[in-house]
Amino acid sequence: MATSRSGTRVAGVAGRALAYLESAKNLTGSAAALGGLALTFAGFAGTYWPVVVAGLYGAGALIAPPTRPPAPDFPDDPSSQLSSLRADLTTLREYLDQVDLPPAATKRIGALTKLLDGLLEPGWVSQALAQDPEGVHVLARAVHRDLPESVDAFVRTRWWTRMAPGQQDPEEQLERQLSVLQREVEALVAGLREAEEIRQQSHTRYLEDR
Structure with a gap:
């Protein structure tokens, strides 16, 4: 040795x-x-x-110039990020299926993941999303950090509350967090819809002016 x-x-x-x-x-x-x-x-x-x-x-x-190691080459193509996010969302779903959640939270998480599924579905919707780097960042943050952290914090806090009841209801905190996340994703959807409406209106004006 x-x-x-x-x-x-x-x-x-x-x-x-x-x-x-x-x-x-x-x-x-x-x-x-x-x-x-x-x-x-x-x-x-x-x-x-x-x-x-x-x-x-x-x-x-x-x-002489110092030796400079090459910087890591991370993919910055939004389309590649969305492909990775689809796989990560599947992993997140598998995790959520294993967690015992209140019925109201389960329903809200179902609505939230349905929105995420729609945005990440391969096709023209995800292509439109790929043109919005900030929107891609919002989705990545929700999938990678915000949603799993909210659920995990609820599970841990609920156990401690059962051992020694506290002043705050962990179910209420989870509901508030999920509500904020859902509003954030809905705002992203609304922004993408507005961009398409502006595009349609611009085409209408072009045709009328012509």
Whole structure:
């Protein structure tokens, strides 16, 4: 086991050393050092040539641009995000089916997920949604964080309330949260509908003016 760890450390050191040899800092410093050797052979460095060569190498290494690892390439195409959201909504449904919720909350969650299904359905609706990055963000936030957090917080709070009753009813809090989420998604639907109405009206004016 100790031999394995030692071998791993040696390999890591060797890898870092090889990476430095190939780095811009080492290549620039080496080029500057070669210039120092050229000065030495030309008779300009004198007996201090090792200091001159080392100094030029250090100066070259300092002015070289630092090694920059490539930034992660996350998909920013809204259509790709919507495809991922459809799969995530299916996972969220499976989670919600396992949770024991009050009838009123179950009904409201059903209405909310129905809205989400309609918006994410492949076709012209999701294509219209893909043109609204803020709308895609609203849906992603609802699916990934807001809805699961509301339900999970209710389950945890309800257990504590049964152990020691508190001043607030966890069912009431859940109802309020779901109501806010539903209004938010309904506002998104209304915004998309309004955009289509404006488009239709613009086409009407175009035809009338023509």
